[in-house]
Amino acid sequence: MEKIWNIAVKYWPKLLEGLGVTMEMTLISVVAGFLIGIVLAIARVYGNKFFYGLSTVIIEIIRGTPLLVQLFILYYGLPPLGVNLSPFIAAIIGFAINSGCYQAEYLRGSIQSISGTQMKAARSLGMSKTEAIMQIIMPQALRRVIPAWTNEFIYLLKYTSLAYIVGAPELMAQAKFIASRNFQFFEVYLVVAVIYLVVVLLFTKIFSILEKKVEIPGLEWVR
Amino acid sequence: MSEENVVLKIENLKKSFGDKEVLKGVSFEMKKGETKVIIGPSGTGKSTLLACINMLVVPNGGKIWLENEEVTSAKNLNKIRQEIGFVFQDFGLFSHLTALKNIMIGLTKVKKMEKEAARELAMAELKRVGLEKEASLYPAQLSGGQKQRVGIARALAMKPKIILFDEPTSALDPELIGEVLSVMKNLALSGMTMLVVTHEMGFARTVSDEIIFMENGYIVEQSSPEEMFKNPKNQRTKEFLFKLNELYGE
Numbered sequence: 001m002e003k004i005w006n007i008a009v010k011y012w013p014k015l016l017e018g019l020g021v022t023m024e025m026t027l028i029s030v031v032a033g034f035l036i037g038i039v040l041a042i043a044r045v046y047g048n049k050f051f052y053g054l055s056t057v058i059i060e061i062i063r064g065t066p067l068l069v070q071l072f073i074l075y076y077g078l079p080p081l082g083v084n085l086s087p088f089i090a091a092i093i094g095f096a097i098n099s100g101c102y103q104a105e106y107l108r109g110s111i112q113s114i115s116g117t118q119m120k121a122a123r124s125l126g127m128s129k130t131e132a133i134m135q136i137i138m139p140q141a142l143r144r145v146i147p148a149w150t151n152e153f154i155y156l157l158k159y160t161s162l163a164y165i166v167g168a169p170e171l172m173a174q175a176k177f178i179a180s181r182n183f184q185f186f187e188v189y190l191v192v193a194v195i196y197l198v199v200v201l202l203f204t205k206i207f208s209i210l211e212k213k214v215e216i217p218g219l220e221w222v223r
Numbered sequence: 224m225s226e227e228n229v230v231l232k233i234e235n236l237k238k239s240f241g242d243k244e245v246l247k248g249v250s251f252e253m254k255k256g257e258t259k260v261i262i263g264p265s266g267t268g269k270s271t272l273l274a275c276i277n278m279l280v281v282p283n284g285g286k287i288w289l290e291n292e293e294v295t296s297a298k299n300l301n302k303i304r305q306e307i308g309f310v311f312q313d314f315g316l317f318s319h320l321t322a323l324k325n326i327m328i329g330l331t332k333v334k335k336m337e338k339e340a341a342r343e344l345a346m347a348e349l350k351r352v353g354l355e356k357e358a359s360l361y362p363a364q365l366s367g368g369q370k371q372r373v374g375i376a377r378a379l380a381m382k383p384k385i386i387l388f389d390e391p392t393s394a395l396d397p398e399l400i401g402e403v404l405s406v407m408k409n410l411a412l413s414g415m416t417m418l419v420v421t422h423e424m425g426f427a428r429t430v431s432d433e434i435i436f437m438e439n440g441y442i443v444e445q446s447s448p449e450e451m452f453k454n455p456k457n458q459r460t461k462e463f464l465f466k467l468n469e470l471y472g473e
Contacts, residue, residue, distance in 0.1 A: 114318075120279055121315030121374075125329035125381060126305035135332055140319045216319050218363025 007187045011178050018174030019195060025088070025170060026157045029095035033156070034149075036100025038138075041107035046133060055104070062101040068162055070094045075166040091163035091170075099156050106148040110141040143214050150207040154200050161196075171195065228254045229290070230385050230416045231276070236285035238271055245271045247440035248285065253385065253418060258411040260427040261420045263437035264463060269420045272437070273387045276418075277307040289384060305333060308378030308386035312393050314370045316362040316377075322349060322369075323358040326377045334381070348376040352406050368399030372406055379410075386410070388419040424467055428452060436460045 008015070043055035062070070075090040085093070114137055122132035164173035171192060179188040231253040238246040245268040253259055261269050274280035276287055278300055287294040289303060297303050317325050326345035330336040336344070349355050352372040362370055371391055378386050391407070392400040404426050411417055411430045421427065427434055428448045435445040436457070444457045455461045 115313070115315070117311050117313050117315035118317055120274075121309070121311060121317070121377075123279060124277055124304055124307070124309035125377070126301045126333040127329075128301055131332060135328060136317050136319075140317075143319070216361055216363065218361045218365075219318070 003184070004187045004190055007178075007182075007184060008191045011174075011188075011191075014174050014178060015171065015191070015195065018169065018171035019199070021088070021168065021170040022157070022160050022172075023199070025092055025095065025160045025163060025168065026153070029092050029099055029160075030153055030156055032092070032096035033099030033103050033152075036096060037103030037107050040100060040104035041111060042133065044104065044108050045111050046129065059101045059104055062098055063105075067094065067098050067159060068165065070098060071162060071166055087163065087167040088169075090166055091160070091168045095156060095160060095163075099152060102152055102155075103145075103149065106152065107141060107145050110145040110148070111137055113144060114140050140216075143211075143216065146207060146211045146214075150204060150211075153203060153207070157200060157203070158196060229288075230255050230257075231418070232286075232288040233276070234286045234288075236272070236275060236282050236287065238268070238275055238280065238282045238284075245440055246275070246282070246285075249437075249440070249442055250285075251435060251442065251445065253416055255416055256414045257432045258415075258417040258419065258430055259433045259435060260431040261418065261435045261437055262422065262424075262427065262463070262467075263443075267438045268440045269437055270389050273309070273389050273418070273420060276387060277304050277309060279309075301333075305329075305381050306384045308381060308383035310371070310374050310378055310386060310388045310391050312390040314362070314367075314374045314394070316370055316373055318362050321359050321361055322354060322365065322373045322376075325362070325373055326380045329377065329381055344380055345376075348380045349373070351379065352376045353402075366399060367395045368402045371395065371403045375403075375406055375410070379415075385416040385418060388417065388421065390420050390422070392421065392423060422467065424452075424464075436463065438463070 040055045040059060043051040044059075047055060071091060071094040074085060074094050075087060078085060118136055119132055122136045123129070127135065160170055161172035163170050164176060167173070175188050175192040179185045182188075229252050233252065234250050236246050236249040237244070249268075249272060251259075261272070263269055271280055275282045276294070278294060282295065285295070289306060292303065294303055317328065320328060323342070323345050326348055327338075327341045330341035330344060331338055346355060346358065349358055352375055354369060354372055354376070357365060357369060357373075362373070365373065375386075375391075388407070392403050395403065400423070404423060407417070407419070407426065408430050419426070419431070431448055433445055434448055434451045436443045436451070436459075438459055444451070444455065444460045446456075451460070452464065455464060
């Protein structure tokens with residue numbers, strides 16, 4: 001126990017630096033993925049044949065291939081084509097696209113769970129389709145997607161550890177660096193596991209507070 | 224009555240879904256201030272007819288006019304829809320907005336009214352349906368009858384030329400039907416033009432100017448309530464009214 005504590009104290013600056021990169025990657029790609037997800041989900045639910053098809057193809061390809069393969073394509077596959085991305089940027093692009101496709105599917109389910117009569121009612125008031133989506137459907141769909149979205153956030157936070165493979169200096173990469181110097185693999189990775197766990201629990205709590213905060217009165221019992 | 228008084232005119236309206244022809248040429252018109260009730264067995268195109276009138280469902284043939292404007296060829300549908308109120312069987316209230324905001328949103332976002340003016344008008348309409356105390360409640364906190372009255376107030380606030388009611392009481396518990404019907408009756412008396420799909424024969428008998436009996440995509444018979452109930456001409460109308468009578472026993 002003391003050994004573990006000593007490791008944590010001794011390498012704290014390095015680990016903190018890694019955690020910083022991890023959080024930066026997570027937050028940037030989850031937000032970018034969210035924007036991608038909204039566009040893809042709306043295209044899938046409300047788009048014409050072309051946009052529906054395009055969105056479906058993108059989602060299926062991304063969901064159907066391993067994230068690691070996608071990262072390798074971005075980092076190792078693009079330079080011969082003249083596109084050189086830093087590990088950090090390549091990882092963020094990969095995570096954002098990947099997460100965007102998952103978020104799109106969560107959001108699609110959430111949009112489709114809202115009664116169709118509300119859309120009809122909005123249109124019959126004279127709202128355009130876009131207005132109805134923005135004013136009526138989205139405010140409700142976004143509330144309903146929070147639990148699934150929390151899940152996605154947690155996944156992404158942990159999956160950013162894959163970025164160490166392409167050389168981004170995130171938490172996992174720091175841990176590997178430290179462990180390979182002192183050979184205390186068990187202790188180092190245990191400390192890292194605890195760090196991930198604490199951060200995940202923290203964000204889970206934040207999102208559950210958010211969920212309660214935006215809850216629609218009268219619908220509490222549904223939970 | 225002169226032609227100017229015609230609010231809604233429907234001519235040979237047709238609609239098919241795939242191979243299934245739901246409306247097979249429906250024609251009728253409504254004058255300002257009239258209340259007409261559409262009755263008929265389920266699946267005979269009554270709801271489709273209403274949805275066609277504000278082009279939520281696009282018809283395959285025929286023409287619809289709202290006053291002098293042809294709805295079926297209109298480019299500015301969003302403008303026309305503001306003038307056609309629609310009340311839904313399952314209310315269609317916006318779950319994330321209070322009763323008051325449900326009414327305000329059409330005024331502020333569509334009619335671009337000032338927020339304060341919209342609030343005042345919305346409040347007045349809520350008062351008209353007897354729900355000023357419930358203004359700040361959300362749909363999930365209202366009873367079915369209250370929800371439907373908010374739905375009516377929302378339609379009213381847009382100052383429509385006509386309101387279409389699609390089975391407004393069919394989703395309600397029996398003891399809540401009365402409050403909605405009484406709001407509708409007052410509306411009719413105040414001179415609103417109303418087209419109502421319903422099975423409430425009491426309402427049809429006492430409030431409507433004319434009853435339209437539809438079956439299999441056609442209008443089988445249309446006449447005044449007295450005519451329709453005392454002396455239906457068509458055999459199918461007789462049978463249908465008899466069945467309704469058996470069910471609801473007037």
